[in-house]
Amino acid sequence: MYYTGKMKCLYCGQEYETETMFEGCPKCHNDKFASNLTPVYELPKTDGKKETFMKMFPGSGLEAYRALLPFKGTERFVDLGAGNTALTKLERLGEELEIDLYMKDETRNPTWGHKDRLNAVLINKAMELKAPGVIYASTGNNGASGAAFAAKAGLPCIIMTVTGVNKTLETFMQIYGASLIGVKTTADRWKVLKHMVDENGWYPATNYVVPIVGSNPWAIDGYKVISYELYKQMDVLPDKIVVPICYGDALFGIMKGFSELKEMGFIDKIPQMVSVEDYGPVAKAYNGNLDIIEPVEGWGSVASSMSTIWGTYHSLHALKKSNGLAVSLEGNGEINEAQRELAQKEGVYCESASASTLAGLRRLISEGKIKKGEKVVILITASGVKDTAVTSSYLPDIPESNAKMEDIYSILEATYHIHVNN
Amino acid sequence: MYYTGKMKCLYCGQEYETETMFEGCPKCHNDKFASNLTPVYELPKTDGKKETFMKMFPGSGLEAYRALLPFKGTERFVDLGAGNTALTKLERLGEELEIDLYMKDETRNPTWGHKDRLNAVLINKAMELKAPGVIYASTGNNGASGAAFAAKAGLPCIIMTVTGVNKTLETFMQIYGASLIGVKTTADRWKVLKHMVDENGWYPATNYVVPIVGSNPWAIDGYKVISYELYKQMDVLPDKIVVPICYGDALFGIMKGFSELKEMGFIDKIPQMVSVEDYGPVAKAYNGNLDIIEPVEGWGSVASSMSTIWGTYHSLHALKKSNGLAVSLEGNGEINEAQRELAQKEGVYCESASASTLAGLRRLISEGKIKKGEKVVILITASGVKDTAVTSSYLPDIPESNAKMEDIYSILEATYHIHVNN
Structure with a gap:
């Protein structure tokens, strides 16, 4: 376990001992600028050989890299099998x-997207911190990914969304059983997130402040x-x-x-x-x-x-x-x-x-x-x-045919430039 | 290479030395019955240890299992990285x-589906046989998967489809650049496939006969x-x-x-x-x-x-x-x-x-x-x-909110049975 439990500002270098600071670095923050905090690790020096890396981090799932992730506990990870991508x-x-x-x-x-990398860690961190649930502002991939991991973990998941953007992605978020609520604007979504985090201890996945800092840094x-x-x-x-x-x-x-x-x-x-x-x-x-x-x-x-x-x-x-x-x-x-x-x-x-x-x-x-x-x-x-x-x-219509071979041949030739030698 | 270049009937046991027999076993075929042919391998006896298997078939891609697949040549496989699934x-x-x-x-x-297992082999077999292209009867997953592999291989791909079934799957098949043609019935699709195979030497992926035998046996x-x-x-x-x-x-x-x-x-x-x-x-x-x-x-x-x-x-x-x-x-x-x-x-x-x-x-x-x-x-x-x-x-509508916290709390409680302690 190389994680120190500390966070460091990328801009001013200030360190904090915290696991609940989600709005960027307070020290160098101003109306137009917010720098990110990131978890600090005390990493070992090695002989630099790849086989040493393989021995230190054997396997291919999230568990393989536990020591390099921001966890204090040793609880077995909830995992949908994220990563190990081609x-x-x-x-x-x-x-x-x-x-x-x-x-x-x-x-x-x-x-089917990279947000699973984020959510695999997020859900397990939320569980380590015994948060009542996780909360997202999302209209798609991230919300769906989070909902899937939350479902696997049995953890409540709220997604503040804007409805009517994309029906496929709405279904995708909904099917995993997350609690979706539609609001009108991004500002509204963030306001609700901030309240749920500050007042109720829900664990935030996504940004909810301006100036923007991005997702949960852990x-x-x-x-x-x-x-x-x-x-x-x-x-x-x-x-x-x-x-x-x-x-x-x-x-x-x-x-x-x-x-x-x-x-x-x-x-x-x-x-x-x-x-x-x-x-x-x-x-x-x-x-x-x-x-x-x-x-x-x-x-x-x-x-x-x-x-x-x-x-x-x-x-x-x-x-x-x-x-x-x-x-x-x-x-x-x-x-x-x-x-x-x-x-x-x-x-x-x-x-x-x-x-x-x-x-x-x-x-x-x-x-x-x-x-x-x-x-x-x-x-x-x-x-x-x-x-x-x-x-x-931007795709053309699919040509229709009566299935007679002369017609098939002529569509292949005219539409697709395929000449069939018959 | 354990593949013999022979096919054997699953029902009557008849063997054939062929790489172009797609309609099942002619010997035991009748109006109501068609048995499948399947490629024959001459497999070695081993000591049965898993480490022996690992040594015989090292790695995790299609190439690892070449000796167990129906190829005569040694040409490097065209591969999208199929398999190695969680x-x-x-x-x-x-x-x-x-x-x-x-x-x-x-x-x-x-x-994002198991048809890639089939098409990874199909495309490479079509190339080994120097077929002018591959042809499918499909309205979805299989056609899209085939189109993807054909695109990677640079091989022409015709998909006989029925339009209007599912717009998402149509787009999915089309985007890879396959030549799609819509016909009215499954019988029409199969008729075209049979003609393209028998008369023009196109390599068929899917069934095109009755009684049905399934996909290309290789x-x-x-x-x-x-x-x-x-x-x-x-x-x-x-x-x-x-x-x-x-x-x-x-x-x-x-x-x-x-x-x-x-x-x-x-x-x-x-x-x-x-x-x-x-x-x-x-x-x-x-x-x-x-x-x-x-x-x-x-x-x-x-x-x-x-x-x-x-x-x-x-x-x-x-x-x-x-x-x-x-x-x-x-x-x-x-x-x-x-x-x-x-x-x-x-x-x-x-x-x-x-x-x-x-x-x-x-x-x-x-x-x-x-x-x-x-x-x-x-x-x-x-x-x-x-x-x-x-x-x-079968999913309910997503509830809409004015983003006031009392309203959010009451939606969470009433719709999702989440009680927030605030």
Whole structure:
């Protein structure tokens, strides 16, 4: 157990002995700025051999990495079998882009998205703290994932949502038995969360303050496991890891995981973290060398899982600490095209936010910021089947046939350019 | 390489040296009966130790099991990273049912369902045979999975479908770039498949004949990998494996995998295969000790992935050879209830067909056919998010609130029976 029970501010370095501070660092906080707190570990130095890592953290589930997670107790984890996701080489796109390209396929989690990394830790932490339940502000993936883990744990789960956004995702959140309540605005959702946390001791999963700090900082450490898995899966770590960001929980968590591997002596260098946004508040601050992330203008992005005009400090920190890159997009065309390309060239159907990694990659390559032959991992965060409405909006109608072979042949030829030799 | 290039009839034992016989055994075929052919392997005897198996088949991907798959060549497999799916203990349901219950979570595949097992082999076999493309009759999971693998392989893929059945699944099939054509009836789809196979050499994935024989028999061997994984994952194999069946490809493939493990000396006994159907043609034949599977009456099942009034001989064979059990259901109530229970007690949201395993299990336990303390694995075949319409039909509306805390408290109390101490 390397967890100290302490939290440290990423910006001012202030330490706190607390397990219930969810609104960022009070010391350096002001009206326009909130820095993140993150759990502190006292890590051992090692001989740096991969076999030492394998011995220290044997197995492939969450339990394998317990010592690197923010738990004081030794209670067996409630687990849906999160993690251990496939790393797959994307040969055709890699060849086309002239890079060595892989995806970490986070759709292979229990609820088919990377939020399971967060919730696997969150639920167990809520139980360790004997919280009466967990509470989310969510309209989709995170709420559903949390509801699933809460169901497995038998822990009450409240999700403050906005109804009518996406019927599939509503059903997805509801089926696990969570207590969903619809309110009108994000501000309303956050107000209820704050009250339930402060007054009733419910354990919060998601952000509920402005300036925004992102998700529960203990739970964010669940994303570190992605780094540990990549270290196990790859002989040589990638030059760049491309992550779609909203509040940047995964971007920061992955960077933190690598940073710990470095501290323990297993790696010499943290791979460069690359953030992709639709609107780009973090890119604007990072590329402009600012500490304060101002909101930017939106343009109606289809990538609802990542879409925000706000940014968080831990995103900026992850980029700085890894000497990373930040890129933003300019419209839905490139996102949809990336989704189509990933499916049609690599057999990977991911949600729009995940596909934006490819769109961002294309931009960075064309700007010369990612060079020929570099090794790149994109994080595919969630399955495309959770939200097919955007996809179907740009697909053509399916042609109908009377099933006579001349008609079939002519459809194959005209619509699909398949010439059948008969 | 243990594959002989031969096929053998499950019923009459006739052998054929062929790689293009898709309509079952011609020798014992008649108007009411078609038996399946299956690839023949010459398997080595071993010392039966698990470590020997681990050495013979190291790793966790499809490549690990190449010698047990129907390939003559040594070309590297096109692979989306299928398989290596989680085995998860279902503690709460197991306790309630007084059995030792697990799920093999096939939703953790590249297209979030077990059809990836079939298509991983199919696509590579089509490439080995230099087929011009692969062709499916499908309205959902299988077509989408095939389209994904075909995209990864760069192989043309035609899907004969019936439009208007399920918009989500249509988009899912389309996005991978397959050539979809809608026709009116299943008979029309099969007619086109037969023509494309016989006249143009396209490689068929699915059934296209009556009496029905099921999917491509070489591809079905992809399901054997589920057995190999279970052997690796479990110290002691289960007494029963519960599989939802339509044409029974997975049921047969899993049984065949275990039967090979027995032949090689790794196990003494094949676990009993348990088939669950909605309408029950196979249960009727098996429980009535008949070789010919007569069609039965349907009742409008919601479990569209499994729903058929027809059965196949290899289903019957799998049950006989493993001294298995066959059960059928009586209505959608028990299927929906099982789906809700799996989600709310175990955090597992699966499609209706997968949930029917729990409904079948409940029946078999109440009939005394599965006893206290038995070890049971249910096969969870596909994710629930692929088809949320059925689920949403039985879920209540989400309550709306003005976000005032008194209102939130009273909704929590009245709708969700959560009393908040404030």
